[in-house]
Amino acid sequence: MTPDTADRASPVAATEGSQAVAPTFEQFFAEHRGPVLTLLYSLSGRRDLAEDLAQEAFTEAFRRWSDISTYDDPGAWVRRVAINRSVSVVRRRVSERRALARIAARRVHAPEHEPSDDRFWDAVRALPARQAQAVALHYLEDRSIAAIAEVLDIAEPTVRVHLHRGRLELARTLGLDQRGPDQGGPDQTNPEQTGEDR
Numbered sequence: 639m640t641p642d643t644a645d646r647a648s649p650v651a652a653t654e655g656s657q658a659v660a661p662t663f664e665q666f667f668a669e670h671r672g673p674v675l676t677l678l679y680s681l682s683g684r685r686d687l688a689e690d691l692a693q694e695a696f697t698e699a700f701r702r703w704s705d706i707s708t709y710d711d712p713g714a715w716v717r718r719v720a721i722n723r724s725v726s727v728v729r730r731r732v733s734e735r736r737a738l739a740r741i742a743a744r745r746v747h748a749p750e751h752e753p754s755d756d757r758f759w760d761a762v763r764a765l766p767a768r769q770a771q772a773v774a775l776h777y778l779e780d781r782s783i784a785a786i787a788e789v790l791d792i793a794e795p796t797v798r799v800h801l802h803r804g805r806l807e808l809a810r811t812l813g814l815d816q817r818g819p820d821q822g823g824p825d826q827t828n829p830e831q832t833g834e835d836r
Contacts, residue, residue: 663699663707669713674720676779677779681763683763687724694719695716695719714789768790769803783797
């Protein structure tokens with residue numbers, strides 16, 4: 639394989655002897671940029687901010703590519719970096735909003751007619767950070783509990799708790815069915831019965 643064809647080779651198909659050749663950074667970037675942008679947009683609600691955060695995360699991955707390319711899941715690493723950076727930005731935004739609310743004596747709000755997806759993701763963004771991150775990774779990227787734990791660098795039971803609490807708060811916020819099992823609804827107190835173990 640020549641250096642020119644190595645850059646274009648599939649990371650799965652490319653092998654030298656018995657060892658697989660790690661994907662190039664360009665291949666990694668092409669594969670993960672879209673999903674990382676979508677994840678960050680779902681958490682921040684702003685495309686420009688999502689693009690900035692993704693760029694920072696991928697820049698850091700590029701700087702450390704010789705190490706990161708050897709990880710079992712470099713995509714989990716870049717998501718962790720992106721999510722961690724988004725947390726500080728979100729905290730700053732919350733502080734700015736509080737300051738603006740104190741300054742503004744009264745706001746006039748026009749009735750909102752948002753699509754249900756916008757309403758859902760607004761509710762997700764209102765959750766505590768780890769709950770929002772777990773919910774977005776689970777529903778947006780269809781990641782398993784184990785994969786979410788790896789991305790967020792937390793234990794699987796902690797992911798289950800964040801998903802469970804996030805779902806309860808989303809149901810309350812969105813006015814969804816909160817009936818318990820004795821009332822014909824799902825058992826909301828037991829994460830194992832809510833399908834969180836995928």
